[in-house]
Amino acid sequence: MVKKRQILVIGNNTKGCLPNHEKIAYEVGVEIAKSGSVLICGGLGGVMTAAAHGAKDANGLTVGIIPQNDPSEANEFCDIVIPTGMGLARDFLNALSADGVIIVGGGSGTLSETCAAYMHKKPMVAIRNLNSSVDPYIDGYLDHRENIKIVGADTPQEAVQKILELLSP
Structure with a gap:
């Protein structure tokens, strides 16, 4: 069996999440599901809910890695919930669980995951x-080490196409 691609979607939580962010995240989720990839998110509100909702509507598989202990705190569109009880340290689990990352807006938590x-x-x-x-x-790059370039995209479709290209062997 071939391992499915796992794409993490990160961005604004409920606070700071504008309708435009939700629309874009929803469309990203749809495109991830259509690609046959698994959508991973932080499992909470805002961009996370919208992306998982889009993936579910397109018959995709969704995983929410939440900072709390209680799985019921995840949004309703997470098929698999991983309650970490780790608080903000779960940002590292999110990043390490993904093959690639799509960023839709965001504040300091998004920057931490980035x-x-x-x-x-x-x-x-x-x-x-x-x-x-x-x-x-x-x-560009986050710092002088130039570990990996953060590639820009103008649309949800372009973002998913670019991440799939970056993940291709």
Whole structure:
């Protein structure tokens, strides 16, 4: 059996998540499911809920890795819930569980997950022009080590296409 690709979607939680972020995240989720990949997210609100919802509507498989102990705290669109009880340290689990990452807006938590993925050289694609903490690094690197470029995309479809290209052997 061939392992399925696992794509992490990160971005704004409920606070700071605008309708535009939700629409884009939903479409990213649909495209991930259509590609046959597994959608991984932080399992909570905002971009996480919207992306998981999109993947579920497209008959995809979703995994929510939540910071709490109680699996009932995950959003309703997570097929598999991994309650870590680790709080913010779960950002590293999210990044390490993914083959690649798509970034839809976000604040400091998103930047934390981006840094974790960057340190482990996970391919990343970020949607441009969402006024996020990651915006200054799109089409560039987080630091002088130039571990992995954060590739920019203008649409959900382009973001998924680019991450799939980056993950191809």
